[in-house]
Amino acid sequence: MTNAIVLKNLRKTFGETVAVNDLDLTVPEGALYGVIGPNGAGKTTMIRMILSILFPDRGDLTVLGRPSALEAKDRIGYLPEERGLYKKMRVGEFLLYMARLKGMSGAGIQQQVRGWLERVALGDSERKRCEDLSKGMQQKVQFIAAVIHRPDLLILDEPFSGLDPVNQRLMRDLVLEEHRRGATVLFSTHIMVHAEQLCDRVVMIHRGEKVLDQAMAGIHEMFDPHQIQFEPLDPASDIATLRGVAGVSSVTPDGPVWNISLDKQAEAATVIPALVSAVTPSRVEIRRPTLEDVFVSIVTGGASTAVDDDARLRAALRDGGQEVRR
Amino acid sequence: MKKVLYVAGREFAATVTTKGFVFGILITPLLMGLLMFLMPRLMMKAPPRIEGQVVVIDPTGAVADGLAAYLTPERFVERREKTRRDIEAATPAVFRGQAAASPVGEAAVKRSIDAALGTVPIIQVVTLPGGSDLELAKAALKTPLPKQGGGADTRLAVIAVQPDAVRPAEGKESFGTYELFVRGKIDDRLVDDLHAGLRDAIVSARLQTSGLDPARIKNLTSVPRPGSRTVTAEGERTTNLAMNLLMPMAFMMLLFMSVMTSGQYLLTSTVEEKSNRVVEVLLSAVSAMELMTGKILGQMAVGLLILSLYAGLGLLALVSFATLGLLDPTLIVFLLIFYVLAFFTFASLMAAVGSAVNEMREAQSLMMPIMMVLMVPLMLWLPLSRDPNSMLAVVLSFVPPLSSFVMLLRMASQSPPPMWQVWVSIVIAAGGVYAAVWFAAKVFRVGLLMYGKPPSLGTLVRWARMS
Secondary structure, X not given: OOEEEEEEEEEEEEOOEEEEEEEEEEEXXXXXXXXXXXXXXXXXXXXXXXXXXXXXXXXXXXXXXXXXXXXXXXXXXXXXXXOOOOOOOEXXXXXXXXXXXXXXXXXXXXXXXXXXXXXXXXHHHOOOEHHHOOHHHHHHHHHHHHHOOOOOXXXXXXXXXXXXXXXXXXXXXXXXXXXXXXXEEEXXXXXXXXXXXXXXXXXXXXXXXXXXXXXHHHHHHHOOOOEEEEEXXXXXXXXXXXXXXXXXXXEEEEOOEEEEEEOOOOOHHHHHHHHHHHOOEEEEEEOOOOHHHHHHHHHOOOOOOOHHHHHHHHHHHHHOOOOOOO | OHHHHHHHHHHHHHHHOOHHHHHHHHHHHHHHHHHHXXXXXXXXXXXXXXXXXXXXXXXXXOOHHHHHHHOOHHHHHHHHHHHHXXXXXXXXXXXXXXXHHOHHHHHHHHHHHHHHHXXXXXXXXXXXXXXXXXXXXXXXXXXXXXXXXXXXXXXXXXXXXXXXXXOOOOOXXXXXXXXXXXXXXXXXXXXXXXXHHHHHHHHHHHHHHOOOOHHHHHHHHOOOOOOOEEEEOOEEEEOXXXXXXXXXXXXXXXXXXXXXXXXXXXXXXXXXXXXXXOHHHHHOOOOHHHHHHHHHHHHHHHHXXXXXXXHHHHHHHHHHOOOHHHOOOHHHHHHHHHHHHHHHHHHHHHHHHHHHOOOXXXXXXHHXXXXXXXXXXXXXXXXHHHOOOOHHHHHHOOOOOHHHHHHHHHHXXXXXXXXXXXXXXHXXXXXXXXXXXXXXXXXHHHHOOOOOOOOOHHHHHHHHHHO
8 A cells, every 4th residue: 555645754843942853654545544632742833844834854754655745736635724715805716716726727617616615505605705704614615625626635734623513523524525535634633532533543743742653443452441430220339349349459439430440450351240240230331541541641651640730631632722732 | 837827816816906906006097197188178168257347546646557557458468478488488399399280289279278377357447546545445345246257347456555665755765565455266367467567567667766767677687598408419409307307207106106016015915815824725735936926926917007007197198298209118118127127126025024924014124124225216316317327326226126226217317328237237136136036935935834923134034044
């Protein structure tokens, strides 16, 4: 399989700040990759270097088999994090202009522009000025500008930020559709849920360095922390009964749910029957770690981190808060 | 190249379709043209004839008759004939020749001069002896005029000549003067005529009282002033001082205006693209160099449109005044060459500044040095026009980005520089263009994605070295 993107030892500094440090990354053609990391981790800088908008201080990169994205711009679609439109330009004219800049020609462009606008429920906005659209509508227009030329590589920087849940779902469907069409998709986000829902594989960047590059399935396996969620049928059951079960290291109540941590060497398959016989549950399940857990675990170097730091990171990753900055 | 042209096309269309451009650049010359067309026609409509009486309280008994003689219709006609002759004498020969060649043209000229001077007034001078009641005489000035204008009885003015206006008072050397009272809304030309008539009448009376012949004195003191003639290797022609100064200024202003306006548009559109954050979308489709080149080419077309519009208007004016012969056609070619050179230099710097700042307000400090440099030829216009081959003019015509402005000014002057100087200036200006584009391309690439603290000139230089 050929690779859509290959980065080797990529480094970029801005004055004293190291934005990206010795980054290696290989994205095979047809993959759907998520780049995650808190704000200021270096995701956008990496993307801009892939697109030859910024140039690395050192390192090599190959994009769609070319040494520079400048040689393959017409095959790349890009939705930047800093989104903008020409305020006074009409939506149809803007998309036509972008399509032409992306190498499209011929009489069919206008038709394609209309088709895309219909698909995202903006069919009546072709003659409207960009400034007259809502933020969500503008974002849809920008997405169309990124994909109208059917790119082989689609790079989306924080594609879901600023969208309401309905439009987030629409955007997710559109991204998946592009992926199904055969486009390689690389998107960055600092909201882990989006990466979990969409990606085949996740790359984590923290302080300019890659800290994880793993398939989603593997991540769940790799970071299974032996956590079990147990909800007793009788809320008055004695929690101490479970603490005495072999293989259980701790039991922490969290409302009606008890979070049970197992010893490292204990097997969930052995411990769960013992738990069930000790206290009758209404629900018992192995708690798979979320991407958020994994990220926090990597960034904070494991469970030893202070609770406050952990909470701050989680908040930042969940709601896009500005807490976590380098 | 195709993408560059798309960028240029959008830049051009986005600029020339703005209300600011349409009103500021297109409507203004159109209005000027319309005025140039309408003014003579509006002036053709003769103002109503001035008719009425002027009361003179003349204790000297020597002024009123002189004034009455001055204000007779025959004397009015005589003076107007003289004015017409003066206007004709001041009109360039080519224009006179063209007007004379066509009876229609000659008649039109005569008509427009007559219209400008107005129909001959009919003034009756009523003399009152000294000691008459001035207030009573003035009272008639207060009665309103009928809508159709005054008749022969309408009092237009009251003049009170002072008793010592002709002969100084006992024991004094200085003469007295007169007081003039006029009704409201009176034609200014009548007031001028009254002052001139009173001066003429009082001076004549004083000369006669002194035993001198006014006609002889007038003859003795008048020396007709001829126009100078310029003698060159090509021949001899009437010196046109106004043209000598105006033509170079017109060419330099044309260049300055088109370069400046389109350069400003480039700055604004770059800042707008950056502040709108649309620039990163564009950079995903075109390289920074392609974007900058496209924008510069688009704005160059805007400048050319402005240039051709105003130059066309100028040519139209020259044609309508039949003075096209004063213009050397090769100057138009050099105007275009120097426009391209000056524009590329200036626009590159504007693009660099635009890419570096976050909003227009921040651009001011970076613009200041560029503007100061560009203002130099304007400030030095007069000395440069008066002596286009001075050391200052020669040196400045080799210093980009001033060279284009100064050299064009020198070329449009009456003593153009030798051609080798022109070509050397063009080559140096081309070098200046290369340096400016190189610098701007470096700054543009770095600056477009830099947000935050506005950079200083030093920062721009560092960016250029960095990239």
